[in-house]
Amino acid sequence: MATRHDTAAPPEKEGGAAPGRPAADAVPPAVAKKRARLSRRWQRDMRWSPYAFVSPFFLLFLAFGLFPLIYTAWASLHTVELTAPTDMEWAGLRNYTRIFDDEFYWNAARNTLTIGIISTVPQLLMALGLAHILNYKLRASTFYRVMMLAPYATSIAAASLVFVLLFGRDYGMINWALNFVGIDNIDWQNEKWASQLAVSSIVIWRWTGYNALIYLAAMQAIPQDLYESAALDGASRWQQFIHVTLPQLRPTILFTVVVSTIGASQLFGEPLLFDANKGASGGSQHQFQTLGLYMYEQGWLNQHLGRASAIAWTMFLILIVIGIVNYVISRRLRASS
Amino acid sequence: MTTTLTKPPADPEPGPPKRVRGPKAARAGGQMHAGPIAYIILALFTIGSLFPLVWTAIAASRDNARLAETPPPFVFGSNLFDKLELAWTDANLGEAFFNTTIVAGISAITIVFLSTIAGFAFAKLRFRGRGALMLIVIGTMMVPPQLQVIPLYMMVAELGWTDQLQAVILPSLVSAFGVFFMRQYLLQALPDEIIEAARVDGASSWRVVWHVVFPAARPAMAVLGMLMFVQTWNDFLWPFLVLTQTGNPTVQVAVAGLGRGYTPDQSLIMAGALLGTLPLLIVFAIFGKQIVGGIMQGAVKG
Numbered sequence: 212m213a214t215r216h217d218t219a220a221p222p223e224k225e226g227g228a229a230p231g232r233p234a235a236d237a238v239p240p241a242v243a244k245k246r247a248r249l250s251r252r253w254q255r256d257m258r259w260s261p262y263a264f265v266s267p268f269f270l271l272f273l274a275f276g277l278f279p280l281i282y283t284a285w286a287s288l289h290t291v292e293l294t295a296p297t298d299m300e301w302a303g304l305r306n307y308t309r310i311f312d313d314e315f316y317w318n319a320a321r322n323t324l325t326i327g328i329i330s331t332v333p334q335l336l337m338a339l340g341l342a343h344i345l346n347y348k349l350r351a352s353t354f355y356r357v358m359m360l361a362p363y364a365t366s367i368a369a370a371s372l373v374f375v376l377l378f379g380r381d382y383g384m385i386n387w388a389l390n391f392v393g394i395d396n397i398d399w400q401n402e403k404w405a406s407q408l409a410v411s412s413i414v415i416w417r418w419t420g421y422n423a424l425i426y427l428a429a430m431q432a433i434p435q436d437l438y439e440s441a442a443l444d445g446a447s448r449w450q451q452f453i454h455v456t457l458p459q460l461r462p463t464i465l466f467t468v469v470v471s472t473i474g475a476s477q478l479f480g481e482p483l484l485f486d487a488n489k490g491a492s493g494g495s496q497h498q499f500q501t502l503g504l505y506m507y508e509q510g511w512l513n514q515h516l517g518r519a520s521a522i523a524w525t526m527f528l529i530l531i532v533i534g535i536v537n538y539v540i541s542r543r544l545r546a547s548s
Numbered sequence: 549m550t551t552t553l554t555k556p557p558a559d560p561e562p563g564p565p566k567r568v569r570g571p572k573a574a575r576a577g578g579q580m581h582a583g584p585i586a587y588i589i590l591a592l593f594t595i596g597s598l599f600p601l602v603w604t605a606i607a608a609s610r611d612n613a614r615l616a617e618t619p620p621p622f623v624f625g626s627n628l629f630d631k632l633e634l635a636w637t638d639a640n641l642g643e644a645f646f647n648t649t650i651v652a653g654i655s656a657i658t659i660v661f662l663s664t665i666a667g668f669a670f671a672k673l674r675f676r677g678r679g680a681l682m683l684i685v686i687g688t689m690m691v692p693p694q695l696q697v698i699p700l701y702m703m704v705a706e707l708g709w710t711d712q713l714q715a716v717i718l719p720s721l722v723s724a725f726g727v728f729f730m731r732q733y734l735l736q737a738l739p740d741e742i743i744e745a746a747r748v749d750g751a752s753s754w755r756v757v758w759h760v761v762f763p764a765a766r767p768a769m770a771v772l773g774m775l776m777f778v779q780t781w782n783d784f785l786w787p788f789l790v791l792t793q794t795g796n797p798t799v800q801v802a803v804a805g806l807g808r809g810y811t812p813d814q815s816l817i818m819a820g821a822l823l824g825t826l827p828l829l830i831v832f833a834i835f836g837k838q839i840v841g842g843i844m845q846g847a848v849k850g
């Protein structure tokens with residue numbers, strides 16, 4: 212145990228606390244001065260080092276997080292072209308009014324919403340069920356958990372390219388399998404709902420296991436006696452799940468909903484790569500063009516950075532609205548229970 | 549001797565996992581055993597998780613003609629290594645691997661270091677504005693990256709950094725998640741008494757960080773490092789915007805580029821996708837347990 216103090220105590224600071232203590236009232240002036248200096252340094256250290264420790268994060272955030280956020284708002288009020296980003300011309304709210312009359316914007320907004328719902332709702336429900344099963348006493352439980360996480364290790368690019376092949380119209384595995392149950396080949400790339408379903412399935416595949424682990428962690432933190440008393444009251448397993456597990460998981464569920472919503476609103480790589488030839492237009496009829504893709508199309512392909520900034524800010528505002536709605540709902544739920 | 553010197557602060561290491569495991573172990577007695585249906589469902593999910601990956605390898609071992617037949621191939625062909633080699637040279641994957649390793653490595657190490665000291669300050673030090681600053685950190689997790697790419701792109705263009713790796717590295721260093729993760733870990737893994745003891749011995753804050761916090765935080769630092777490495781390795785949007793396929797691509801940019809050729813060789817694309825994923829799959833195969841533990845640990849308090 213003594214060694215611990217040895218490591219922590221700096222040898223060069225021997226004039227510090229310990230040795231000087233006995234002769235408190237009879238210190239030579241030099242030592243007193245030194246001690247005063249040390250204690251001043253000590254105070255300064257205690258006072259400022261916390262700020263020193265957190266400042267790198269905040270400096271980086273200011274430079275690469277907050278400044279860009281605000282500058283996006285500023286740029287959205289200007290006409291800016293990609294070719295000359297420093298050449299900004301005041302445009303007032305023109306970029307915004309333009310968006311509201313733009314049917315492609317609304318199309319992209321609708322697609323983002325529907326793909327968001329198709330990808331998030333089944334994903335979280337499956338994750339919940341999966342977590343429930345993983346919470347059973349299992350043989351090789353770690354094995355299953357790692358397996359569920361394999362898609363998370365796969366990048367958007369790799370996953371999207373594989374799914375394009377699996378969803379191929381003529382030779383894809385999924386259509387081949389569907390033929391067995393009497394469903395004709397589906398044109399996954401060009402039909403509206405089919406394509407949105409296919410894009411969503413990439414998201415579902417990549418994130419279900421991850422969310423299941425998060426739910427599982429929360430489930431393991433639920434005190435066992437809650438279940439025991441529920442069982443004593445004669446609650447079935449299903450009733451226990453509904454009346455004990457779900458209420459206890461509420462904060463976690465809310466957290467995953469928020470995170471998934473943010474992710475869904477940002478969807479970019481999957482639809483971009485799902486029809487590589489159409490690229491940013493999100494399919495031949497823009498049938499799966501998301502807001503993220505539309506922003507990219509406006510900013511980088513059409514080179515209107517100002518307009519792209521306006522799109523980005525509307526996305527942010529939508530997120531804030533969703534956040535507030537989430538918050539209100541969770542307050543209501545908490546109040547009602 | 550040196551090992552014994554550094555050991556004591558590392559004492560709490562086995563503590564926290566035990567504490568996490570505690571309630572689980574306690575309830576394991578009363579926990580329900582999984583029936584056959586549970587195992588069947590798990591098997592289905594496992595197959596669903598792995599199948600696209602395995603099939604990537606199968607498709608990469610075939611050629612275009614075979615992929616344009618029904619039924620699709622289910623077993624390996626003989627072309628795997630040819631295709632991998634071709635993808636490696638075609639997609640400039642060698643350079644891409646080198647670049648991505650640098651980007652992900654620097655980002656992960658920097659994030660871990662900065663997150664640990666910031667997380668320590670938030671968990672264990674008292675200072676004015678701590679609560680408010682922590683709220684800001686959590687708030688920054690909610691800001692979507694797409695709101696930032698336009699000005700960042702302007703900055704990068706202005707500095708002439710397009711196609712240069714620092715354009716990708718610098719913005720990736722902001723990780724609110726990392727700060728949050730380390731704070732949560734240190735809150736429970738680092739007893740206040742150890743810090744007090746070091747203080748009594750006259751250790752400055754930096755010394756406390758170096759000799760007490762880092763040893764105690766080592767397991768969490770390793771997990772965070774892996775998570776950040778995976779995240780940066782797989783990052784797509786921003787590298788896609790500032791790096792070009794021919795300039796200085798990361799793996800994701802190079803792999804995405806494979807899909808855009810005008811005569812797409814599907815098995816070649818699959819070979820590229822496989823190569824781009826393989827390093828992370830290997831990491832997961834070795835450290836999967838730790839990564840799972842890290843994600844779950846970060847989640848409970850999240």
